[in-house]
Amino acid sequence: MKGSADQYAVVGHPVAHSLSPFIHSLFARQTEQSLTYRLMDVAPERFTERLQEFFTAGGRGVNVTLPHKTRALALADELTERARLAGAVNTLAVRRDGSLLGDNTDGAGLVQDLSVNLGWPVRDRSILLIGAGGAARGVIAPLLALAPRRIVIANRTAERAVALAAVFAGLGALEGCGFEELGGQRFELVINATSASLTGDLPAVPAAAFGADTLCYDMAYGRGDTPLTRWARELGCRDAVPGWGMLVEQAAESFRLWRGVRPLTAPVLAALTGRTAMPGGSAD
Numbered sequence: 001m002k003g004s005a006d007q008y009a010v011v012g013h014p015v016a017h018s019l020s021p022f023i024h025s026l027f028a029r030q031t032e033q034s035l036t037y038r039l040m041d042v043a044p045e046r047f048t049e050r051l052q053e054f055f056t057a058g059g060r061g062v063n064v065t066l067p068h069k070t071r072a073l074a075l076a077d078e079l080t081e082r083a084r085l086a087g088a089v090n091t092l093a094v095r096r097d098g099s100l101l102g103d104n105t106d107g108a109g110l111v112q113d114l115s116v117n118l119g120w121p122v123r124d125r126s127i128l129l130i131g132a133g134g135a136a137r138g139v140i141a142p143l144l145a146l147a148p149r150r151i152v153i154a155n156r157t158a159e160r161a162v163a164l165a166a167v168f169a170g171l172g173a174l175e176g177c178g179f180e181e182l183g184g185q186r187f188e189l190v191i192n193a194t195s196a197s198l199t200g201d202l203p204a205v206p207a208a209a210f211g212a213d214t215l216c217y218d219m220a221y222g223r224g225d226t227p228l229t230r231w232a233r234e235l236g237c238r239d240a241v242p243g244w245g246m247l248v249e250q251a252a253e254s255f256r257l258w259r260g261v262r263p264l265t266a267p268v269l270a271a272l273t274g275r276t277a278m279p280g281g282s283a284d
């Protein structure tokens, strides 16, 4: 094994469901990196204090999940451009001078899964992005960088979608609206960035959004179909996938930031989706 046993963790509340320790232990074994990676359940009011303790004790980096991604943004000494655009940090890394770099690898994870794992070119395609929370915000700039024809952000609370579209207006063809305003429009890619799947719900998007050739991508993941991927299939959609690939790819980006090596993701994705006791929920 190379290097010393550096310490990493995933910080969330709750966090017991997180698959990040499993994923990063496989990455470490594969790349022969000596590190430990653990769960840290931290209540919001103790976030800064607990992280400072962790880093003072020699911790080298953390993944940050709900509900702490904007707290992590405030804690970082410097942000990557993609974290600044995302308005949230899912990865913190201690640099040589002891300062904290905040990054956001969610968008890169989605784009890598779409473009490489699924072989689905985004260029010139029409995209419906459902949801206007942190996950949606994190993927807009990376998607626009691939020059889609247009992205429509639709959200249950329409004003949030309109406001989000305004933030990124200078980067490409983008609009925001409520579900009803979608009317009969059909899209080539539908991405679910809502947390509706976590409660077994379907976002109320019109069925017309899906055609047989539409790729339905749900950022949520669990055993088998999510409510949205199941519905899309019922509507005749040939390709409907949950967000396992995004989960593994965003983790690989974090690992690369910390360790300087990007692990192979295919074996880890296969190990995760092949697990007999997969969790039913979804969270990174």
Ligand SMILES: NC(=O)c1ccc[n+]([C@@H]2O[C@H](COP(=O)([O-])OP(=O)(O)OC[C@H]3O[C@@H](n4cnc5c(N)ncnc54)[C@H](OP(=O)(O)O)[C@@H]3O)[C@@H](O)[C@H]2O)c1
Binding pocket: 066, 106, 109, 130, 131, 132, 133, 134, 135, 136, 155, 156, 157, 160, 193, 194, 195, 196, 197, 198, 201, 202, 203, 204, 219, 220, 221, 243, 244, 246, 247, 248, 250, 282, 283, 284
């Ligand atoms: N695969 C991955 O690696 C990965 C990475 C990041 C996130 N995710 C997943 O992405 C999802 C969203 O995370 P987030 O951080 O963006 O959450 P968030 O900031 O809390 O945003 C939640 C979004 O979901 C919408 N929503 C919630 N319940 C809904 C329902 N029943 N019908 C329609 N819309 C509903 C909200 O709409 P309102 O604005 O109207 O409340 C809001 O747009 C989670 O499932 C998370 O696990 C996956």
